[in-house]
Amino acid sequence: MNDFDAVLRFRAYCAGRPLPVGATVAWGRPAAAQTLVVAFVRMAGETSPWAIAWGTPDRPPHVASVPDPRRADDVRAMAMRFGRDLLRSFGHPEHGTQLDVAQAAVVVPGASHVEMFHQLEYRYARARKVPDAEVDEVNTLGRLCGWIFREWHRPAQTLLVDATQSLREAWAIPTEDLRQQHLGFVLAWLTTGGDRDARSLAAERAEADSVGITLDPTLERDALEPLLSSWNTARQQERHDAASAAAIAGIVEAEVRRRWQLAVDGWRHLQGDARPTTPAFAQLAALTQGEYERQWRAAETARTEGKEPFVPDPETDRLGQAAASRFFAHQYAAEVGENALLHGDRDRVARAVLAGQALLGTIKGVRDEGTGRTTTPVWTIETPLDAPTRFREGSKVEVAGAQGRTGVLRAVTARDDVRVLELVITGQKTGRGAHRHAADPSFVGVTVAMLASNMAELTKMKSFRVWDGAGAGAWLTHGRTDPPHDRATRRQEDLVDFVEGLGGPR
């Protein structure tokens, strides 16, 4: 937590209510019909879901469960009910039309629910021990769950929403970080009326109900275990214990429905936020659209055409090129996301300044060092000497709020209690649209925030180039061919003395 966050949380404590973080929200406000809310519950120690709830937030959810989540066939049947709707929502070529990512969202209550997508990928993406007629559909669901899980980890993606995390990013809540991982707790703080004590009490009550994918241990031990035991005993005797099955369903479906409803409440709170959507959202949604099309839908389309595209391993990218390429792609997204979000939001800039990731200063002088038709605007900027910064001579920076106006810090000197910077403007020198010419004298006296100029386009280029394994060194870097041979003959001279002789007289 940096100073900005600490101060804001303290102010929230004094105010007795959550306070907004940032002047904008990174939330596209998708229509209810384009939003899929999903929640899971599972048995402690098991990886398969026990119950799933899914649906749009404007209607009651579909809810499915199994009596015993250790029965793989039952779980598969339940997962496929959910899976068909999921594939349709995501616009699988055989199930629906392509998704417009900027207008859509998949909302889960919290991070543990995202992990369940990974478990479904592990279980189904390469499953073979299922009836022949189901293999394709099961594998298709597994591949989609795998993509959802991987995409969720890509910085600045806009499609997949962890309701708890999104609310925490949008609001400063005056309590410990650990407790804020509970969606019910966070929502109680945000939606309860009254003073701090009233909100705190409501949050404490909400906290008593578990919201992760694991059920409350007491509930599982005292209520579910006897029913499960009875159901399994009957099954071993080749009887169907309908009463126990119904009782189990009643409990686990109520639990999963409650989690689903919390996610819907979170969605409603985000939808109702009065702050505008960050101008960067369209750029980030376009990036997400590209990932969706290239990393998942294109492969699924190819499969419908009889091809067999590569299926990523659920655990990791085993091929070095694939790992490096995805690493660069994620790095690119992070670089684009960080800067794009800062440009549209003064509060975020203030936060970056306190973290030393941006530098605030006042322009004290503007001159043009260009000759003839060449223009080289140079700004002299003063900043407080004690402001933390990572900028040094040679650092490339971008002016906050003027995306594309970049420059290089030619000199950084200290004088009394100020740091004096000489910024040579290299991008958008002559101005564009609403921006003035960088050599315009009216800039004197203006306060500017400088952000680290990212190398996003270079990083993007790397994500493609790293696939090129044709170089002479690819035997090592890309595991291609054998290494070159040593030279057979070796000289016997003392090489250390020989090399020192190459330096000539000292």
Added chain:
Amino acid sequence: MTAIASRQAPLHQARRAVLGAVLSDIESRRPLVLLKAPPGSGKTHVLVRAAALAHHRGLRVAVATQTNSQADDLCRRLGKEFPSTGAHRFTSSSHDPGDLGSAVTVISAGRDLPAEACVVVATTAKWASTKDVPEFDTLLVDEAWQMPWSEFMLLAPVAPRFVLVGDPGQIEPTVTIPVPRWETSERAPHRAAPAVILGDASIPRVVRELPVSTRLPHDTVGLVRQFYDFPFDAWSGPGERRIELSTTRTRRTGVDAAIERLGEGSLSLLTLPTPAEGVPSDDRELAGACAEVVRRLLARRAVAVMGDERATLTPGDIGMVATHRAMNARLVEALGDLAGPVRVDTPERWQGLERKVMVAVHPLSGVMSPTGFDLATGRLCVMASRHQVGLVVVSRDHVGDTLDECVSVADQAPCAEDANGRGHALHTAAWRCLAGA
């Protein structure tokens, strides 16, 4: 032969043997050589000689560094020590390398790269972004442990043979995004390139280790050695390096006592009481104590003794290091006019640099619940290995208790090293060493 000379003779022989072996590897064109170098052990010395020999044998040599300043320094050294090599500095036109000397040619376009035997120095980023690089015979990589595997992959077109030189105890490559997806990948893109190579037994390579640190005082090597998986020794013997103070103290303060300890050994710990209400991340009182250490060293006309060499300390001989930028800003503020001559920076920026005396803010000072980031050993190793004569570590006094009470979480990926546990053990050992110094 003096006692010092007789002690250093085998060290000299051991160092010469490693240099000879690396040159022999160049001569016989080994496909892959890794040279592990402890702090201040002369890796640049080896690198420039390897480049000079390869060039003399008619080879085209590419050298990749991790920063422009490293590339510029390497070129200056090549130009000075081996002027006939005629090194080329390959850099973008926007970078001003300064005066590299008459023996070095600066080029900025790929089409200007020489076609004949040559030594061309550029950053990894420059090599990676240049299209159609004419193939070289050998690629020498400086500070290779700072280079992630993903960046190294982009160097495939440069050359078929590699010599990777670096310090395995230093800070791992900076990662700015979550990487759990690749933690178990055999070719993890975020890991240091040499670490990936060493983790894959199927890759044929030769590993060499430089055996002596010339920079570090004798007792500091005892502290720093535990960060490495290979042995090395100190060039200086016990007591050969120390700080002598020209004036006696007029008042009894902790700061004076701390700098006086540098007369007996190279390590000194100065602790301040930990306030009951906790410590802010930019601890002004601690910053003030650090600045006072510098002022008292200068006021008492401290002399740095390095064997036969004696020099009165100037502000330029002293450096300061803290892990957080906010704390560095407080240090600059506390130094006042001395900021500038006394360099203040993060461990990341101190890599490759040295001073006679360093003042370090302990990385766990003020950290009551250490995380994996805090327990990472690279920063501590860098902070403890920049000085030639003396190191004063300044800290709040809770660190020993914090480490005793800390239960490190083994959250590493399956089959990966328990980095948190290792970090906890090394931090504890280092603190005990400092506290006992």
